[in-house]
Amino acid sequence: MWNENCRGLVLVRHDDYNSLEDIDFCTLDAFQGQVIPDPYKILLDLGYKFSEPFVNIKRVTAKPHKALSVLCVPNTSQFMNHGYELPQALHPATLDCVFQTPLTALIAADCLGCPMVPVHCDKITLAGDLEHHPGEKLLVFAETTPEGQRKCKVRAIIKNTVGTPRMYIEGLTYRALGGVGDEGKRNPRRTMCHRIHWAADVDKMEGKELIALTTSDLSLELPLDQLAQIRAACYVLMEQALRALCEDKVSARASEHHKKLYKWIKSKLSHREKENPYINDRSLQTHVEALGAVGKIIYRIGGQLTKIILGEIKPLELITADGLLDKFYQENSIKRCYAALARYVNCLREKEPNLKILEVGAGTGGATKHLLEALGTKFHRYEFTDISTGFFSNAREKFKRWGSSVHYKKLDIEKDPTEQGFDEGTYDLVVASNVLHATRSMQGTMRNVHQLLKPFSMIFGTLPGWWFGRSDGRQNSPCMNISEWQVVLEQTGFSGVEVYIPDYDDRDCSQYSVILSRKVATRSSNLDKAAEIVISTDASAVITELSQSVTNALGNKNCYTTTLADCQPDGKICIVLEELTRPVLLSCTESEFQQIQRMLRTASGIIWLTRGSSNACEVPDRALITGLARAARSENNSLRFITLDTDLTRPLCRKTTKSIVEFCKDISQGIGHEDSEGRKDSEYLKKQGSLYIPRLVEDESTSKYITGIGQVSTQDLKVTRATRPLKLDITVPGRLDTLQWTECESPVSHPELDEILVDVKALGLNFRDLIIALGQFSDASEMTGECSGVVKAVGTNIRHVFKVGDQDIGAEIFVTVGNNLKREFLQTQYKISNDHIFSNRSTAFVREIRRITVDRGVNVLVNSIAGEIGRESCSCLALFGRFVELGVYDILQNSRLDMRFMQRNVAFYSVDITKVLKSNP
Structure with missing residues (x-):
């Protein structure tokens, strides 16, 4: 077919x-x-x-x-x-x-x-x-x-x-094709207005700040009773399995990793507490399974533990059946770690809008769901990877609303990722949830992760097969404690454990944790580069002390404190503190302004500190330098002009100046190096001890207000008799539910010389009106179709043809209809005899009309039927007849027209009333 x-x-x-x-x-x-x-x-x-x-x-x-x-x-x-x-x-x-x-x-x-x-x-x-x-x-x-x-x-x-x-x-x-999504969105609000939003710079945050940012308001309720029940159930199930097993069976039938599991069970049971209040509780299973997916998994696996060890059942099939594993990740205490991870990623998204994220061992997508919901649509690419493609089908369905932004690729993190089609140094963030531990060598695994990350980018992991780690010293569990993670991360090119967030602070309850580490990029020090610190001649003791602290932090002999008038910026890093004292651009002399111009042309980098010029902008005069910096950067892409605005509400004290010194040191070290060129941020705000960066976001309330100006709401009313001139209009072409009656802007009160004014009694909604409403007829802006009524006024030139009160012209009319209902309507309403009404479902009416008119035909043929019937109706025309085409479908389709009927000296007219009115109003 x-x-x-x-x-x-x-x-x-x-x-x-x-x-x-x-x-x-x-x-x-x-x-x-x-x-x-x-x-x-x-x-x-x-x-x-x-x-x-x-x-x-x-x-x-x-x-x-x-x-x-x-x-x-x-x-x-x-x-x-x-x-x-x-x-x-x-x-x-x-x-x-x-x-x-x-x-x-x-x-x-x-x-x-x-x-x-x-x-x-x-x-x-x-x-x-x-x-x-x-x-x-x-x-x-x-x-x-x-x-x-x-x-x-x-x-x-x-x-x-x-x-x-x-x-x-x-x-x-x-x-x-029509609107997308909800049918109620007839007039989608445009993004018209924007505002500056100051977002926390997570790259400049210390560990304590990040922990506070990602864990505030997260529940810390300790489930001690639940954990005691879970442990008791595990002991009961392990004892049952051990009684059903023997050394001979295990040696003969169990695989190597199941033999290790058997030995671990024996070791665990030998060290358990002898007195356990739940061991003899017959309702223990009911209580544990009532805890949710975690309890069901324990009894589903534990009940089949003997067969699992002997290789008779595959455990993965047990826990993935009925979506149980998905439910486990949604209900487990790991969701607190996921929530912390989502908060961090949301902040990172504000820092880097075009985020590229790779998730290692994404599996069922437990972590993926939280991350994508936090990201929304504001990221560039998300790589969903796993060692097996078996999870991809469900993941595609689960995350289909993110469409092409999520890519699914196979990745074995124990092997070189560049040999598996992944580019080195591509990703801003690598996420690993319950996966990195299940590798044979943590050193090799982390080096492979290191390859994938951009310089200074992050790895974020939620960390608890199982026995792979024995080769590098992890005997009874693949998990590592924080000190072990610190060593592995430092040895493989990471910054160590920068952030550690457990699911619960109590060690007896904690099962999972979040670790954040950064890829350390090697770069030569820039602190020996010549620098000048510009202060005013009447600088206060605090500013002078700050200048000396910055000099000490930069730690080189080529760093000097000077004034704006005396500075020599050529090839140096210029750190300007003078704006902390006075609004420089507002009060500078001509020679000082020339020095600023020289600085813009010749300095290798500029760090300009202000106070109260951003956010609330308490001192607008000091914000002039922000505008100058933006203009200079737009004209010179290689210019590193950094501004830092400090909080006016906090006095310049030692704690504040210490953070300023660290900022100047960090920025100075990066100026002139390739790894800093990719950093697009040039404006910073120090507020309440944290560093913020500006981001342009939609001002939703203002956009909504402006979009609503001038919009007129409609309401459904039953119009029995119009008291004012109305016209049928459509708000959104193609959406028939937006048809509405609107008032005529310029109603006609007196006809022109060749016009008549009609008191409309009825309107015809025809096919032409339909295609206009559907937006398929671009030349017509209004539905000015057929109507009938009584002549109300007559123009001077045509009074011999019409008079007031006329309801018809008096021509003999032949009509075609599509069904009997329309036939009956014409007979009863317009008194047209049955022998003058024909069916337009075939061309038989042509023969009948020529028979009635004694083969003479009709003088005027008004047609709106498309296709073969419309073309064949030309045979009805009399000598010197006129064919008037009102329909537009054949015209739009560029259909063919037979020329044989032209032998009767007929004329063909295509009449578009809209164009007639426009050209001859």
């Missing part, structure tokens, strides 16, 4: 290739626009869900109604059986990516509110030697021309990387 997706004509011209050179309408090298970093993420939010092999745009630059993209021809053979496909010039996946480029031009013009799809194309010209070469880069330039709110026309040219035209597309029509 075949389904028709499209149809058209193919024409081969052997001389047509050179014509592509003549239709080049854009110099691609000269095109300038804004880079769209992740177009597929934006398209996903609009309702598009592109997947392989249709995700091939590698870079796109756009401005309103114009876009230039670079796409990579996909290797589509990998999706075919046995990797084989027939030779082809152009694969549909490549053509689809070409069709995606105009969408980015519409995004740049802010006029793509819902999905639009191509529905028609006038012409596609292909180069004669075009071939399908997977991996080939193509440049696509597209221009869009809107035609109404729900339609646009596109032309595009496609070239290869050397500039040779390969394809030209003209007359490509896109049409909107």
Whole structure:
């Protein structure tokens, strides 16, 4: 069975290739626009869900109604059986990516509110030697021309990387599909207003600050009774298994790791407490299983422990059945660790909006769920990895709302990740939840993790097969204590345990913990670089002491304290403290301003401290330097101009100055090094002991207020008799539920010379009105269709034709209908005799009309039927007759018109009342 997706004509011209050179309408090298970093993420939010092999745009630059993209021809053979496909010039996946480029031009013009799809194309010209070469880069330039709110026309040219035209597309029509999501969102609020939000800089936080930030308000209720019941149940189940096993059975049938488990059980039981209040409690199982998934897992595994050790049952199948493992991770105390992790990631997202995260051993996605919910859609890429692909199917379904932002890849962290398709130094954060311990060598595992991270990036782990660690000294458990983690992390290139967050502070209750560590990047010290600290001539003792502390912290002989007038900034790091005393730009002399200009041109870096210029901006005069710094950085991308604003509400004391000194030391050390060039933050705020960075976020309340200005709400009313002139309008073309009656802006009171004024009694809602309402007829902005009524006034020039009170013209009328109901309506309402009413379901009415008119035909034929019946009705026309086409469907479809009926000297008219009114008002 075949389904028709499209149809058209193919024409081969052997001389047509050179014509592509003549239709080049854009110099691609000269095109300038804004880079769209992740177009597929934006398209996903609009309702598009592109997947392989249709995700091939590698870079796109756009401005309103114009876009230039670079796409990579996909290797589509990998999706075919046995990797084989027939030779082809152009694969549909490549053509689809070409069709995606105009969408980015519409995004740049802010006029793509819902999905639009191509529905028609006038012409596609292909180069004669075009071939399908997977991996080939193509440049696509597209221009869009809107035609109404729900339609646009596109032309595009496609070239290869050397500039040779390969394809030209003209007359490509896109049409909107309708709104996305909730039906109530008729007028989605635009992001119109923004504000500065000061976000905590997690990279500059100490361990105590991070712990306070991530654990505040988290429950610390200690489940001592529950843990006692769980331990008792485990002992009971282990004793039952031990009684059913013997050394001979275990030696003969158990695998190596199950033999280790058997020995561990024996050792554990030999050291248990002899007196246990729960051992003889027959209701113990009921109590433990009532605790939730953790209790059910204990009895599901414990009840089958004998068979597990003997290799008769696979434990993973037991705990994953019925989604039990998922429930365990959702209910377990580890969720407190997940909550802390989510809070940290949320802060990190504000620091780095284009986060790239890799999760090692994601498994059932217990940690993934918390992380993605914290991130929302504000991240660049999330790699969901596991040693087995068996979890990927459920994970894709579970996290489908994040679409193409989440990627699923197989990763064995014990092996070199670069040999498994992962790029070195790519990720801002690596998350490992209950996985790193299950490796044979922690040293090797952590070195592999180290490869994946960018310099100064983080690893965040929730840490508790099981026996892999015996080879590096972990005998009875793969878990390590904090001191052991400290050693391993330091030995493998990390900063050690910077943050340690247990699920419970009580050691008897704690089962999990969160550890945060940072990749340490080696860089040469910059503290021997010449520096000048600029203070005012009348600096206070506190400022003078601060200057000396900064000098000591930088610790080199080339660091001097000077004034703005005397500084020599050439090639030096300039640390300006003078703004702490006075607003420099407001009060500086001409020579001092020239020194500032010199500093901007020649200094290797500038650190400018202010007080009260940010956040609440208590001293606006001191904020002038912020504007100067922004302007200077925009003109010189290599300029390192850092501003730090200190809290005006706190006095400059030793504690405050100590943090300022550390900041100046840290920034000075990074200036001039590659690892600091990627840090885009240049403005900082020190408030209440913490460091903050500015982020531009939507001002939701103001945007909502401004968007609502001028909007008129509608209400449902039953109109029995209009007391004022009304017209039918549609708020959102394509959404029939937005049809509404609105008041005419300029009602006509007196007709022109060739007009009549009609008191409307009835309106006809016809097919033309429908396609206007659906947004498929771009030339019509109003539904000005058919009506009937009584003549109310007559223009001077046509009073011999009409008079006041007329209800009809008096012509003999033949009509066609689609069903008997309409036939009865015409007979009863308009008194048209039955022999003048015909069916339009076939062309038989043509023969009947010619019979009644004695083969003369009709003088005027008014048609609104599309297709064969409409064309055949031309045979009804009399000599010198007139065919008036009111319908637009055949016109829009560019349908053919037979010319044989023209022999009778007839005239064909296409009448669009809207255009008539516009051209001759």
